Amino acid sequence: MYNVKLARFFKAKGLKQKEVGLIMGFSEAMVGRYLNRTAKMSPEFLMSLSRNFPEVDLNDLFAADNGDPNTLNEPHEKYHTTVLSDIGEIEARLQIIKKKLSQSKD
Numbered sequence: 001m002y003n004v005k006l007a008r009f010f011k012a013k014g015l016k017q018k019e020v021g022l023i024m025g026f027s028e029a030m031v032g033r034y035l036n037r038t039a040k041m042s043p044e045f046l047m048s049l050s051r052n053f054p055e056v057d058l059n060d061l062f063a064a065d066n067g068d069p070n071t072l073n074e075p076h077e078k079y080h081t082t083v084l085s086d087i088g089e090i091e092a093r094l095q096i097i098k099k100k101l102s103q104s105k106d
Helices: 002-012 017-024 028-035 043-052 058-062 081-105
Strands: none
Touching (some): 002 028, 002 058, 017 028, 017 043, 043 058
């Protein structure tokens, strides 16, 4: 599961939840909620993860870990930060549009 893989990754880096939160711009509690699966990972968290830890393969993170030795795990393509930046820009523009629409209703 993605949360176990991510927790192992942070542990291998010697990072505690508080340190991860400081690096990524999230509270220690929110990082804990993501790692314990009490909250779904937000797009902002994934973008920050990719930006701050580019060595994390998001495809592998969410790939099924079925443990079948006969399964071939071929290398996945890495997400490009430009794609994630584009998503962030689109989300920011949508927020501006929503704000303008709500102001025009007033």
